[in-house]
Amino acid sequence: MxxxxxxxxxxxxxxxxxxxxxxxxxxxxxxxxxxxxxxxxxxxxxxxxxxxxxxxxxxxxxxxxxKGEKIGHKAKGDSGKVSGAISILGCGGTITSRVEYKTGAVFPEFSPSDLLSSFPELKEFGDIAGRKLFSLLSEDMNSAHWKIIAHEVEKEIKDGARGVVLMHGTDTMGYTSAALSFMLQKLPVPVVLVGAQRSSDRGSSDNKMNLMCASAAASSEIAEVGLCMHATMSDDYCYLHRGTRVRKMHTSRRDAFKSVNASPLAKIDYSSRKVEVLDKNCHKRGASKKVELRADLSDKVALLFTYPGIKPKLIESYSDYDGLVLATTGLGNAPANPFGDKNAYSIIPAVKSLVDSGVVVVNSPQTLYGRLDMNIYTAGRMLDEIGVIGNYCDWLPETAYVKLMWALGQTKDKKKVKELMVANIAGEISERSLQNDSYE
Amino acid sequence: MILMNKLKCGIEIHQRLVGRGEKLFCSCPSEFSEDAKPLYEVIRRQHTVVSELGETDAAAQFEALKKKIFVYQVFENDCAVELDEEPPHEMNPYALASVVEICNQLNCKVVDEVQVMRKTVIDGSNTSGFQRTAIVGMNGWLESSQGRVSIQTVCIEEESAGIVSQADDGSGRIVYRLDRLGVPLVEIATGPEIVSGKHCLEVAKKVGDMMRNAEAIENGIASNKEIAQRGIGTIRQDLNVSVEGGARVEIKGAQQLGLLEEWVESEANRQKKMLEVYEEIVGKKAEPASEKEIIDLTDAFTGTQCGLISKGVSAGAKVLGMRMKHFAGILGKEVQKERRFGSELSDYAKAAGVKGIIHSDEDLAKYKISEGEVAKLREKLKVEGTDAFVLVVEKEKIAHEALKRVIARAKVLSIPGETRRALPNGSSAYMRPIPGRARMYPETDIPPALPANIFRKGVTKVEVRIISSEEIKKELIHLLKNEQMADRILKGRNLFMFQRLADEFEPMVVATTLEETLVALRREGVEFEEVKEVVGSALELYKKEKIVKAAIPDVLRAIAKGETVEGAAKKFARIKEKELEKLAKEKNYDVGAIMREFRLNIDASELQEILKKKK
CATH class of the missing domain: 2.30.30.520 (SH3 type barrels.)
Structure with missing residues (x-):
């Protein structure tokens, strides 16, 4: 200014x-x-x-x-018949933004005709339809937006879309993919989130490869909520990650997204567009006829990292919430001071009073990789005993957070919430820790 | 007789800067060794993007049309910024301070706010798809023997990646090394007031010397640190040449100063020669075939001895050809050293993806094309009398496109504005059309820099002192008493290191160690990480009479191989005084035998003294 x-x-x-x-x-x-x-x-x-x-x-x-010409970007209108087409929905983010070259200003704009003129190769995937849902940087999104997206995706599927691609900002794309995984069940067709780590003005942007691979994934047999991004720093292939298992693990790299405690669903080769299924147990296209929309979410849920020196008062401040996800240390431990050290203190009483007052408290590993086991150390055992749920879960803290919002939106019955939480709904929990999971 | 067409020339000088040892937009080392080995490779593709004017830039699109795979070699002096995996950091203030001083030396007005721009490059030489560049100063001038030459702009830029190889197997693989990418660079562009090749050389030398002899002064104290990098590749020139009746042609990569004059004159000459060729084309009513007349001639070469054709055909290529009416003799007309009009057409064909063209003004026997085959060709193509023909061997689509481009080029009867590549023989070859103007837009990831306030709190002020070459040479001759060595030091990469070391040690020993011993050791494959420190400690041993001069190369080699300084000193310890007297006696004062055995341990003059005393 x-x-x-x-x-x-x-x-x-x-x-x-x-x-x-x-x-x-x-x-x-x-x-x-x-x-x-x-x-x-x-x-x-x-x-x-x-x-x-x-x-x-x-x-x-x-x-x-x-006087000069007026500078600005004119977005073109929506277009395309949805039935039989790949439906591309714009939610904002770098991948949908266009640079106005004279000024360098970024417009979070996109239309299907813009897309087709930028990436004519999209025609390889047959008919393309699409429209803008909203233009937001993903850090500004919350459960209200997830609900809009879920409803719109359901509409596209009902209108006969062969697959849905969601263009999304990358910062919170993992949260959205997890939320949609719970909200859209029994998918008959693929729903694929895609973003870009490099702005679209540059010839080196990852937007094209990601979008092409996402479109290939949306045309594939994998009828799940997936997230498709660069697998490596090279422009060679993308991974399609399961919506509940994926996390942005780097601030800027192309291959920022990784599947945690799980194998990616598929590998998609950029040159051949070939989709190689890596998870043979994935949900297949057409295995269910009708999508089941379960879009209610509670927004009175919080996510909190425990850390050395965390104060019981901080825990107490969550008493107004319906649910709290703790991302705890190691196997699922938090300060409990079982040896009565004079400089240490315990947050167990504070957590207990939350649980007792009806707040659903869920454990998750801040190590991200690995599985909780609340039976190994005293602190874990104490959390387990006072009613913190999640023992043996290998979920991501963010996924546990989104799932808790969803579970609390499905029923008011706290017992049922807890049952829903520990049941595997969308591949977010597994029974076995396999050696080939992508821990690096 | 042809009148001397007036020559107009401007020069762009690119000089790599030291930037106090760091790259322009990250903290990676700005110095790198050409011998370094890559750590790993990353593979990228690039695509055309809609430019400022809503249309993709012609030059950019041109490059993208050729499907390319870029392989980037990553080195120790690279980080995620060079890989385009992390946004650029703030601009290196030392590099900017150096450029501000260069602006002052060239009488330029420094801008109030330096705005970094993205200049689209789609040849892969930058991982991001653009080069970051910014104007620091404008509207300056420098004095020359032919009057003032204007300085249009002085920019600060990031160096591009260095090309390693370009596959010619149709895979489109181009390999770049990233160690060079991001090194600070100053670009100085003069106006078109240069009038001859000689004048061009004078201007280039003047600007080059000014930068390369500049010393950074920190907080008012001479730092003995250069602002410009020295050595091969650290300075290079692009030329803009035109003659009256011709067009502006950009010659890229005119790196050797020694050839600058020739590149300028030879381009001016080429444009004149091309105008003559056009006159001949018009005079003879020469005309290339139309696109429809391109014929598949593969059948004419069944069982051919021509390796180029037989190999090509067995790999799926076709031989396509066409008639060039009345072009006989014209295609073979020399327009530049070792380059004919046919070479010009060939360059355009190459841009379509063929390796070159074969034309009838060439000696076809050298391709092992038989007379019988030529006769068949002429018949099929209806080539008669003064007609010529052109052939290409490639996959049909590419071959067809190549001939289309030959036709298009042959029809142009004015000098096309082109970007050409400087060739090592002083001539040049067509690279691509001159890039369009609208290739730039703001780099919004980097805040603007303020030349008036480059350094933030806590950083010292940097000025630059420029010393003239003459002044430095005078000082070098005074120190070395040897003009030849003074010249070598002045022109080589070791000037500043010499100045630092010559303060402490015998100048001539420093000079021979830097210019001869180190060169010989490098040839052996011996490399040092801290050249100045290693050379300094070897010279220190010599100064303290712990080793003799002859042992310096061996001591350096030992240290490079991991020996400690003390260890090396022990290994090559000097035998002197009483010990030497004793040794001389044992060996019966046989100088030859003693020196043969103990050359690396004995100072010959000391031995002579002992002998003298004995006598």
Missing amino acids: YSKEIDGALKKIGAEIGDRIKTGEYEGLLMPKIESGDPNALVIKLDNGYNIGVKIDTGKKIELVS
């Missing part, structure tokens, strides 16, 4: 972004100030394509040379 002084000076001469202006020896197109930089420096695009910042001190004149 420009300073008030500059804004005023520009208004006075009637100059807007995109107009040709002149100040001192510099002449070029007036550019907007994007977030950073000195608010008193005008950004001018010179004729050689470069931008420079020119400091406007008092008395320095700005002249309007000529």
Whole structure:
């Protein structure tokens, strides 16, 4: 944003972004100030394509040379018949964003016709339909958005979509994929979330390969909620991860998403578009006729890391919630001070009073990899005894959190909630820890 | 007679900067060794993206049309930033300070706010698909023998990845090394006031010397640290040449200063020669075949002796050919050293994916194409009298596209604006059309930098002192008393290291160690991580008379192989004074025998003294 002084000076001469202006020896197109930089420096695009910042001190004149074209991005409308098509729904994020090249401003916009013009190869997958649900950065999404998505996906499937692709921001894509895994049951067709770690303006963006592989997955036999992203740093193949087992494990790398305590569902080769099924027990296309929508969620659930020095007061502050997921240390332990050390204290009483007051407290491993076992150490045993559930579960804390929201949305009966929680609903818990799970 | 067409030339000089040892947008080392081995490889593809104008850039699209697989070799001096797996960090302030000083030296006005741009590159030389570049200064000038030459822009940029290999097997595999990617670079672009090859060389040298002799001064104290990297590849030039009636042609990769003059003159000459060729084409009413007249000639080569054709055909290629009416003699016309008009057409065909063309102005016997086959060809193509023909051997689709491009190029009767590659013989070859202008948009991941306030709290102020080459040479001759060695030091990569070491040790010993001993050791494959420290400690041993001069190479070799300095000193310990007297006596004062056996342990002049005393 420009300073008030500059804004005023520009208004006075009637100059807007995109107009040709002149100040001192510099002449070029007036550019907007994007977030950073000195608010008193005008950004001018010179004729050689470069931008420079020119400091406007008092008395320095700005002249309007000529009016320019209005800068902006025009999104095209929705299109496509859904029946028999791959339906691509836009939820926002880097993968749906377009750069307005003159200014570098990012528009979270997309339409199916934009998509087809950017990626004509999509036609390989037959008819493509699509529309925008909303344009959000994924960190702004919550259970309200998950509900919208679940309803819209159900609609696409009922309208005859052959598969659904959801373009989504990557930050919380793992949460959404877990939520949809519980909300959309008995899927007759694939539902695939996809994102991009590199912006779409660059030739090196991972958006194309991810979208192509996701479309291949949506055309495949795997009728589950999956998440399709780069498997390695190379542009060679993607993994389709099970929605409840996948986690963003890196801030920036292309292969940020990993299946935890599980094998990916499939490997999708970029050049051949071949889908190699890795989990033979996955739910198959057509195995069920009708999708079952169970979209109710409770938003009175919290997720809390335990850590050295965590205060009982913090635990007590969750008494207003219906559910709390603890991401505990090691095999499922939290400060319990069983040896009565003078410098240590226990959070067990605080957790117990939450449980006793009716809050469903669930355990999950902050190590992410491995399985809980609350029978090995005293602290775990104490948590188990006071009614914290989740023993022997190998779920992700985020998945346990989403599942608890969902379970509390399904029934008010706390006993039934607990039963739902420890039952395997969407591949989020397994009985066996296999050596070939992708622990690295 | 042809009038001397007026030559106009501008030069772009790219110089790698030290940046206090770090890359431009991450903290990886900016120095790297060409001999380093890659740690692993990453494979990437790139696709065209809609550009600023809503259409993909012609040059970018052109490259993308050729399906390519980029293999990136990752080295120890790379991190996730070079791999395009992590956003760039803030701009290296030392590199920016160096460029600001270069701007000052070139009388440029430094901008208030440096805005980093993304310049689209889709040849794979940058993992991101663009190069980060920013204007630091503009509108400067420098004095030259032919008057002022304007400096249009001075930019700070990231260096591209270095190309290792390019497969010609149709796989589209291009291998790049990432150690070079991200090294700070200054780009200086002059206006078109350069009037000759000689003048171009003068300007390049003047700007180059200014940067390479610049020393960083930190907090007012000379640091003895250069701002510009030295050695092969650290400076390179691109040229913009045109003659009256011609067009602006960009010559990339004009790296050797010694050839600069020739590249400029030879391009000017090429444009003149091409205009002559066009005159001949018009005069003779020469005309290439139409696309429809391209014929499959594979049958004419059944059982051919021509390896190129027989191998190609057995791998599924076809021989396509066409007539070039009245082109006989024109295709063979020399337009540049070792390059004919046919070579120009061939370059365009190559861009379609063929290895080259065969044309009738060539000696066809060298391809082992028989006279009988030529006769068959001429008949099929209806080639008569002054007609010529062109053949390509490739998979049908590519071959057809290649000939289409030959036709299109042969029809152009003006000098096309092109980007050409500088060839080592002083000529150049067509690379691609001149890139469009609209290839840039803002890099929003990096905040703008303020030249007036480069350094944040806690970082020292950096200025740059520029010393002239003459001044440095005078000082070197004074120290070394040897003009030849002074020249070698001045032009080589060791100038600053020499200056640091010559403060402490005998200058001539330092010079020979750096320029001769180290070169010989490197040839053996001996490498040092901390050259200055290792050389310093060997020279220290020599200075303290713990070893003799002749042992310096062996001591260096031993240290490189993991020996400690003390260990190496013991191994090659100098025999001197009483011990030497004793040894001389034992060996009956036989100088030859003693030196043969103890060359690495005895100082010859000391031995001579002992002999003198004895006599």
